[in-house]
Amino acid sequence: MYYQFYGLKEAPFNLTPDPRFCFLTNSHREVLANLQYGVQARKGLIVMTGEVGTGKTTMIRSLFETLDKTVLAAYILNPKLSLSDFLQLLVINFGLKNVTSKATLLERLGKLLVDRHARGLITALIIDEAHALSAQLLEEVRLLSNFETYNQKLLQIVLSGQPELRDLLNRPELRQLKQRISLRCHIKPLTPAETRNYILSRLEIAGAVNPFIFANRAIELVYQYSAGVPRIINNICDNALLSGFALERGLIGEDIIREVARDFDLEPPTSDFNTTAPDVSLALEPSGAGEVDVEQRQPPGELARTDAISGQAIRHGGPQAFGGACKQERRWLRLFKM
Known part of the structure; x- marks a missing residue:
C-alpha cells in the first residue's frame, strides 16, 4: 500500500522469516x-x-x-x-x-x-x-x-x-x-547501532533508493520501544510507514513512532529525548570513532543482510487504547480518500 510512496518494491518489515532479509549481528x-x-x-x-x-x-x-x-x-x-x-x-x-x-x-x-x-x-x-x-x-x-x-x-x-x-x-x-x-x-537483542543498520538494510533490500526514511531520533525511539527485539522493530516500522503514507510524510519522525507505540500498548522509553530539537533524516551518518562498528561504516548497499523474525505484537490496550483506536480510524479514512 505504501510501497510506491516510499519507492519500495515490497514490504520491508514483514513478520515472516524471509532469508533474503537475513541480518546477522x-x-x-x-x-x-x-x-x-x-x-x-x-x-x-x-x-x-x-x-x-x-x-x-x-x-x-x-x-x-x-x-x-x-x-x-x-x-x-x-x-x-x-x-x-x-x-x-x-x-x-x-x-x-x-x-x-x-x-x-x-x-x-x-x-x-x-x-x-x-x-x-x-x-x-x-x-x-x-x-x-x-x-x-x-x-x-x-x-x-x-x-x-x-x-x-x-x-x-x-x-x-x-x-x-x-x-x-x-x-x-x-x-x-x-x-x-x-x-x-x-x-542477544540488537544494540542501538545494530537496530539502525537493521532498519536501513531492510529498506534497501526492499528496493528503497534512499533508505533514510526514518529520522535519526525516530530510530532511537524504535530501539527504545522495542528493546532491540527484531520482531517488535518490524511491527513498529511497518505501522510507522503506513501512518507516514496516510499523513503524506516522506520522513518518519518520532511523533509517528510514539503514536504507533501507543497503538500497540508498548512501554514508553525509560529516558526521553528533547522533543524541541529539529528532526533531521540525514543525520544518520556514522558518528565518531569508538561508537561505530565495521557494519556501520559500510554504505547502505553493503550492509549485512538481515533477518526477518516471524510473530505478532499485541495490539491496543491500556489507557491510550481509545485514543489510539480513533487515530487508527482517522488514518484509514485518509487512506480511503486517496
Missing part, C-alpha cells in the same frame, strides 16, 4: 557458528536460548541452509506433543519403516544412526520451542542422546527455546540431561 553469528560446530563436530546436545522475537527460528533455518546433503535432520516445530506423537514424528522424519512399538523404533533408529555414522554421515534432531517440552519428553531426549560410539555422539540434538528453557534444565530431576549439554549459546 555479532550475537547471531556467534550462535550460528556454535550450532554449525556442534552438529558437524558431533558434539551431541546443544542448547540455544533467546528472548521472544530475537531470531531463534531464523537461526535454525540458517543452520539448515548451511548443512549439506550429508546431514539428515528431523525438525520438530511444535513440542506440545504426547509421547506417542513425538515418537511418530521421529519415525516420519527419519523415514523409518515397519515401526510397531517404541522398542522397534529404538532398534530401527539405532541401526540408522550406526549405518550413517559408518558412512561418515550426520544425523540430527532439532526441537524448536523446547521450553514447552514436558518432563516426560525431555527424558526421552536424554535417552536418545545415549546413542553414541566410544568417542562420538550418533545423534546431534539441538534444543531451542526461550530463557525459561535454562530454568527448566536446572530442575533437579533433569540434572542428568543438563550434564549432557556440550554447547550453550544465547541470542
